[in-house]
Amino acid sequence: METTGVWLIGARGSVAVTSVVGALTLRAGLAEPLGCVTELPELSSPAVPGLADLTFGGHDVSDLTLDKKAESLVAAGVLPSRAAEAVGAELAAVQRELRPVPEAGTQLGVARLIAADIDDFRRRRNLERVVVINVSSTEPAVAPHPAHQRLGLLDEALAGPDRVLPPSSLYAYAAFTADCSYVDFTPSTGARLPALAELAARHGSPYAGHDGKTGETLVKSVLAPMFAMRHLRVRTWSGTNLLGGGDGANLADPDTNAAKAGSKQRVLAETLGYQPQGSSHIEYVDDIGDFKTAWDLITFSGFLGTPMRMEFSWHGCDSALAAPLVLDLARLTAAAHAAGRSGPLTDLAFFFKDPIGDVPHALPDQWAALVAFVRGLHAPS
Amino acid sequence: METTGVWLIGARGSVAVTSVVGALTLRAGLAEPLGCVTELPELSSPAVPGLADLTFGGHDVSDLTLDKKAESLVAAGVLPSRAAEAVGAELAAVQRELRPVPEAGTQLGVARLIAADIDDFRRRRNLERVVVINVSSTEPAVAPHPAHQRLGLLDEALAGPDRVLPPSSLYAYAAFTADCSYVDFTPSTGARLPALAELAARHGSPYAGHDGKTGETLVKSVLAPMFAMRHLRVRTWSGTNLLGGGDGANLADPDTNAAKAGSKQRVLAETLGYQPQGSSHIEYVDDIGDFKTAWDLITFSGFLGTPMRMEFSWHGCDSALAAPLVLDLARLTAAAHAAGRSGPLTDLAFFFKDPIGDVPHALPDQWAALVAFVRGLHAPS
């Protein structure tokens, strides 16, 4: 099959390196593809590129080497030491495909250099197409700007001196101009601006997002529908998330935090039809590292108002939950691109905390949409 | 609309009395129909009798009065005191429809008397049809007997001196001979014998079962599919159920317990495709009363085998979870009977821990089947 490029924004971060080491390990037959949804029989399809068909590259502002990062992920219990050792040589090869974030006088200049880096990668590695995936640090919410509304205004503004777009959106801009598809695995703005939707349409580029659904929200997306189907009234749903690591430190910032905490409760209103009391609280605890602990309390009323409650705690390794989804999204988005789809891939809502579009938020409904989507790609058109 | 009779086996027990007081309270407009699935918009249908269309009666071996039982349910926090007071007069009326379990020389004799009691009820109250619902104490597993296999053999054996059928099955036998439908809300044998399937077919009677899905198993039926959809390998699923009350004391008996614990793990094998380690343990703790506490530990492996875990604890009021389902089952089974359905109602799997037939065990799939079932009843035939 044709090879597919995966261009990672934040390529030296935990999620990115876990994804790359994992793909290399699976390709070498050293582990089962656990966590990889696309490897389930229900989603098996000749239209979807295989794990072995992926070629990695990317941008990062840091210059940490991939082997150092992999080492620290081994020490943290995220990667098995065996795996990291076995794929050392291929990891070094991926490292040669990484580029620093380019600099220029205007954001338009930067976007062109980003696009050029991606284009070089495509030609150098002889790739049929490239999926750009944002797995860089979460940005603070962005201030509205008139140029976000229309592509014409945006092109003009980018050529000026102001920082009109946040980095995630500038990467999306560059990805579309380079005829690539784009996935935002983070809660950042990314492609969620009317001007960028216009650009994607013009280039026939599909895109997906936002914010990989890995832990507490995943559980919510099955428990909340359970309460709804049983006509049980949820009164309070209150969550605490303790997490460390780079992402944790970043989310401890109240601005960034607010965005994420909001998107974590949205699933409740969407699946229950009302918003219960309580909030979702994120706390940075360095010692916890990548093994997030979330605790949720749910109080609810049953028959004749009888009060009941449920609690759960979730101890998940965030990068290990995220990485296989990054690989799934790369494969599915590339397949959609190959099949001629463009615009928002709302059928990929299964993967996201805060999915684009007016889509179901209950996991089983998202699963059904995903299965239909994959079958649709396969069907002879 | 025509009125529907609900004949409760174990009519003086916690589930039965909570169901009856609840129905009367809802009918009086004193509470919202929380917990009643049939009251959700998705299941609204002119084919389904309303709560106000139900008339109650039943058998019990005990002679505890309904108001005494209601009082103890108020003290235990299961029923709101307001509700129990408001419906006192109607409750006394229901009590007049209760009958002691008849006695006779042979099981056939008993069955005929049971059927006669039900038939009297139908004529006296001028009911279109009656649903017999077993909410009596769980029985120990029954020893196999050749007469269970064929109706001819069974009729013959019942006329003899031996106790061929356990009570739950004898009630099913009587229900069918009286042209009623039958629901088994308990884990007991009930209608699950080939000879009884023959009898139900002959009388055109529908039936449903087994074992109302109220607590830990309900949660399992959404969490286990979540792990499956995410390709996460569940290694251990170990549960502890602490419960008091009459049902708790009964389930503390190792024989009865074994049956229930088994059916609680079945959902895992069915939805995951393999059986994880661990078991489901039931412990009787008198002080806990009707407010069951269940704790489950789930360990699972993700990407590259990374070990993770989840715990939940569930504090549910068992009778308050069961009662609205009993009302739902009465209404849906009566509607199916009216629509000419007979045999096992596999589309009601949503309500049961151990559903009859080769049906889905994931709650969302059971929900979809239920919605389709109700829509099918409604369609002009």
Next chain:
Amino acid sequence: METTGVWLIGARGSVAVTSVVGALTLRAGLAEPLGCVTELPELSSPAVPGLADLTFGGHDVSDLTLDKKAESLVAAGVLPSRAAEAVGAELAAVQRELRPVPEAGTQLGVARLIAADIDDFRRRRNLERVVVINVSSTEPAVAPHPAHQRLGLLDEALAGPDRVLPPSSLYAYAAFTADCSYVDFTPSTGARLPALAELAARHGSPYAGHDGKTGETLVKSVLAPMFAMRHLRVRTWSGTNLLGGGDGANLADPDTNAAKAGSKQRVLAETLGYQPQGSSHIEYVDDIGDFKTAWDLITFSGFLGTPMRMEFSWHGCDSALAAPLVLDLARLTAAAHAAGRSGPLTDLAFFFKDPIGDVPHALPDQWAALVAFVRGLHAPS
């Protein structure tokens, strides 16, 4: 025995009314004295006034009647309905002893009126002595003022137009000038100012505080010493407190909250000898009411650094935990006063989250101090 007056600041609040109804109920022999530490055999002493020797009065800014408040506490499950009904008449009598908070042109004027109210109560009810107990709403932290440092300066400043003292401290000032003892059950400033220590000494008044230890901190005060005694290194201790009610709404205010959250972690540093990572987070959830839910995650390292963890969740009724301690404190402080003790009663650290003085924070050590204190009171002097 001589009768002891208990003058409650915040006398119409949840803790106060639970204390009063409880004392009346116990006096009537309608319940066991659960939660009352002074009723344990180890603390039994002729030097300590009995429950039946307490006479209640108090101030409150609200004019909610005690029976209305008791009713709402019954509805919330804090008080048994039986109890509240049985003591209705005595509760009405207590209500006649309540006074609105006096007003005057200067804080000195207010203090004199407060003292006069208390003095009237003492003479009217023929009381030997009165303990003033602050169970009013928690105040925000107070700004430092030079007059807090010396009694001379304070007397002068109070006579001027400024609000020099927060209410809790003004009540302490009034209590001491009326020759009463004073207990601060809240985290507010109360008697914790050098000028007030001077005043207490001059009047021979004992005082105790701060912040009743009822829930999560109580558990911490036994678990943290366990880790210390076992030489296990606590890495993270992170707590979430969900609570509703009047106190909850008040603590949701970030200023007030910060003070309380700080005092909740102090026990860790004091008993472990170092401060682990993590914080104690308070969240207001109206629906939770008075039944607080706290969840704590503790990660720790054992032999050769092996990482381990513990979690607990605590579902306690805050007012029901606080009320018996208020009664205990009234009795013990009155006994100390009678025995001629004055100044800070550091031996009552057992009862407080943030005890006055350089005292042990491990519960068993506090218990030992308390037992010795009671024995000391009893000893013939």
Next chain:
Amino acid sequence: METTGVWLIGARGSVAVTSVVGALTLRAGLAEPLGCVTELPELSSPAVPGLADLTFGGHDVSDLTLDKKAESLVAAGVLPSRAAEAVGAELAAVQRELRPVPEAGTQLGVARLIAADIDDFRRRRNLERVVVINVSSTEPAVAPHPAHQRLGLLDEALAGPDRVLPPSSLYAYAAFTADCSYVDFTPSTGARLPALAELAARHGSPYAGHDGKTGETLVKSVLAPMFAMRHLRVRTWSGTNLLGGGDGANLADPDTNAAKAGSKQRVLAETLGYQPQGSSHIEYVDDIGDFKTAWDLITFSGFLGTPMRMEFSWHGCDSALAAPLVLDLARLTAAAHAAGRSGPLTDLAFFFKDPIGDVPHALPDQWAALVAFVRGLHAPS
């Protein structure tokens, strides 16, 4: 200082090997002595031998090599790989001191050969004294035998053909005859027979036991006193212990299990003064391995009977919790022996689930006794 021998029964098991590797690692300065109680300043004493003064040997029925066992403990996350590698040579030296369990025609013959093995060890390694510590598999409860009551009868019976003593007691017999002290870290019978007390007295041998207190019981021994000190009535205390490993498999056996579960609840009756409802349940889950998960539910009544509850879950590494205690017990028992103590060391109750003698069960009281014990050893006699 003189060197102290530590003779481990079950020397190739998880607890033994973790203890030995740990002692070697600490001696090499490669880790902090976390978990080692004797290393706390409060217990520091010149009378207690240092970690570096311990020399290891032992018996085991298995012939698994120590490096293989250490490897599997590394894989299970019990031992850090670094540690196991660094002490490889010294571990091989310890292995040369291990002996198979001797065989002979009578139990007396076996006891003599065991004693001879220990005596050889003492002379070969030039040891001042030897502590024999039982860390072998838990035995089923033993049937009573008249010879258990008097040493004269026991000596006679051992010379006959019957198996009069269970292995743990036969090791104690051998230890005493070899003038050694003896510690039983397991729930087995060990030295708990009148005849063996006689033998210990005759040889001036001290002994300690039973059953190392490492997890759930440790927590109980601080939480139960907390409820008692607060006069809160514990209604239910129900525990579930999920554990794998060799010990887990063994405890899954109902006979063995019963003994252990019983001793786990005793602390409640002893510290509360009554036995709450509920039991402690042990379940074998292979996948859990050495990282035990315990969950406990505690329901209790407070002021006026208000019902409340607490839950905790404990995820501890059993061998890592046990090993430092084994080292502590070796050092303290040797010190007691050196100081001329003989008979049951009831002051070591701190370390045991089921301590010998009529001793306190609250951890803080046991701690106080331990501190006094160590100070007493130190005092010039």
